[in-house]
Amino acid sequence: MALSVNNALKTIIELNIEPNFEIIPIEESTNRICAETIYAKLPLPRFNNSAMDGYALKFEDIDKEIKVIDTVFAGDNKDINLEEANCVKIMTGAVVPQDATLVVPKENCIEISNEKIKIEDKELKKFSHIRFVGEDVNSGEEILSKGDEINFANITLLSSQGISYIKVYKKPKVIVFASGEELKLHYEKIEDHQIYNSNTPTLLTRCKELNCDVTFIGQARDSVESLESLIKNSLDADLIITSGGVSVGDADFTNEAFLNLGFEEIFKGIKIKPGKPTIFGKINNTYILNLPGNPLASALIFEFFGKVLIQKLLGSNLLYPNCINAKLGVDLKNKKGRITIIPGWFDGEFFFPEDKRLPGMVATLSRSNCIIVLDENVALLKKDSNVKLLPINWKFFRKDYKDYLTYE
Ligand SMILES: Nc1nc2c(c(=O)[nH]1)N[C@H]1C(S)=C(S)[C@@H](COP(=O)(O)OP(=O)(O)OC[C@H]3O[C@@H](n4cnc5c(N)ncnc54)[C@H](O)[C@@H]3O)O[C@H]1N2
Numbered sequence: 001m002a003l004s005v006n007n008a009l010k011t012i013i014e015l016n017i018e019p020n021f022e023i024i025p026i027e028e029s030t031n032r033i034c035a036e037t038i039y040a041k042l043p044l045p046r047f048n049n050s051a052m053d054g055y056a057l058k059f060e061d062i063d064k065e066i067k068v069i070d071t072v073f074a075g076d077n078k079d080i081n082l083e084e085a086n087c088v089k090i091m092t093g094a095v096v097p098q099d100a101t102l103v104v105p106k107e108n109c110i111e112i113s114n115e116k117i118k119i120e121d122k123e124l125k126k127f128s129h130i131r132f133v134g135e136d137v138n139s140g141e142e143i144l145s146k147g148d149e150i151n152f153a154n155i156t157l158l159s160s161q162g163i164s165y166i167k168v169y170k171k172p173k174v175i176v177f178a179s180g181e182e183l184k185l186h187y188e189k190i191e192d193h194q195i196y197n198s199n200t201p202t203l204l205t206r207c208k209e210l211n212c213d214v215t216f217i218g219q220a221r222d223s224v225e226s227l228e229s230l231i232k233n234s235l236d237a238d239l240i241i242t243s244g245g246v247s248v249g250d251a252d253f254t255n256e257a258f259l260n261l262g263f264e265e266i267f268k269g270i271k272i273k274p275g276k277p278t279i280f281g282k283i284n285n286t287y288i289l290n291l292p293g294n295p296l297a298s299a300l301i302f303e304f305f306g307k308v309l310i311q312k313l314l315g316s317n318l319l320y321p322n323c324i325n326a327k328l329g330v331d332l333k334n335k336k337g338r339i340t341i342i343p344g345w346f347d348g349e350f351f352f353p354e355d356k357r358l359p360g361m362v363a364t365l366s367r368s369n370c371i372i373v374l375d376e377n378v379a380l381l382k383k384d385s386n387v388k389l390l391p392i393n394w395k396f397f398r399k400d401y402k403d404y405l406t407y408e
């Protein structure tokens with residue numbers, strides 16, 4: 001029976017998957033999923049240090065003539081005691097002497113002689129320009145959680161802790177194939193009655209972009225035997241994604257071939273438009289997502305459900321689709337009855353639904369940067385209505401200049 005959209009999502013999110021892990025250098029860990037919770041071994045800053053080039057002194061000496069007794073550079077390891085009206089010349093990043101309670105920037109001091117200074121800026125407060133131990137990160141603080149996706153900023157943090165290697169989940173192994181007598185690959189010669197297989201290259205690319213290990217193992221013919229042979233060859237994968245052959249046509253054998261090889265159905269059909277005939281299940285530890293053949297339907301189902309499944313297989317703790325509030329750029333009509341995925345373009349303020357969005361269309365997503373998911377009761381949304389955007393693949397740049405400053 002076809003599942004509701006929420007139940008299909010919930011079913012995927014609640015799958016019991018614990019991916020294998022490996023240990024890799026931190027520099028190679030970007031976009032990978034952390035497989036352990038990591039705590040700071042060291043406080044940051046590691047020691048009280050100066051935020052400016054200047055002089056470190058006791059706050060109560062600010063009105064006095066102060067004697068410069070030493071110079072401290074970043075990396076120096078000096079044990080300095082400050083007597084009354086003493087200071088040290090100090091560089092940015094250098095250890096602040098234990099009893100100094102203020103750093104005065106060089107430009108706020110008058111050098112009376114080589115050894116004597118006076119402070120010009122009397123507005124300074126106690127502890128100004130001192131960076132205190134642990135104010136950035138406390139020792140013992142959690143810096144990465146199991147399931148976090150590692151990015152460049154996490155690598156900043158890991159390297160600042162002297163961590164060289166990290167335990168990450170192995171990339172899921174994904175195998176993609178399509179079925180259909182009419183299909184040829186883009187490097188093959190086609191006859192007038194044939195078409196190029198655009199779904200497989202799409203899904204291969206998308207899974208790669210989402211950090212899976214992807215393998216293409218060919219293309220099935222519209223026969224149970226041909227499909228079975230490809231399936232048998234794929235059962236070491238974490239996920240098989242197929243497209244086509246899931247409907248009720250006389251040449252739709254995908255489901256039959258999987259069933260012959262022990263397919264356990266998790267759900268068959270989702271109450272959504274497009275992509276209703278989607279089937280999801282597993283054989284042993286290999287999950288199987290049978291997407292419909294219609295190119296836009298297959299791509300949109302992958303964007304909405306497949307991506308969550310990939311997050312799950314990656315070991316990520318981010319599993320729920322997030323969305324951005326925006327306004328609709330034009331009136332949008334919809335046929336009520338089923339939750340509907342509408343692809344379109346978000347220009348930074350307004351969402352413009354794609355006019356040409358029939359399930360069999362190929363070009364639509366090349367003009368889209370996000371989708372909206374309409375409730376089944378929506379028949380008309382007026383221009384300027386609120387919409388919730390689900391980004392497809394965002395690097396948020398544009399072709400022409402737009403003022404990006406925030407004003408009061
Ligand atoms: N009588 C019914 N017919 C159909 C129903 C239905 O409920 N009753 N559902 C329709 C819906 S909805 C969809 S979606 C499709 C799903 O069909 P299949 O998954 O069986 O896909 P195919 O029949 O193999 O192909 C559909 C369409 O897509 C083209 N295609 C297939 N694979 C690729 C590919 N790899 N690259 C590019 N294009 C591909 C194929 O040529 C067909 O045009 O069924 C409806 N019918």
Ligand code: MOO
Nearest residue numbers: 274275276297359
């Ligand atoms: O819903 Mo089908 O998935 O129309 O293309």
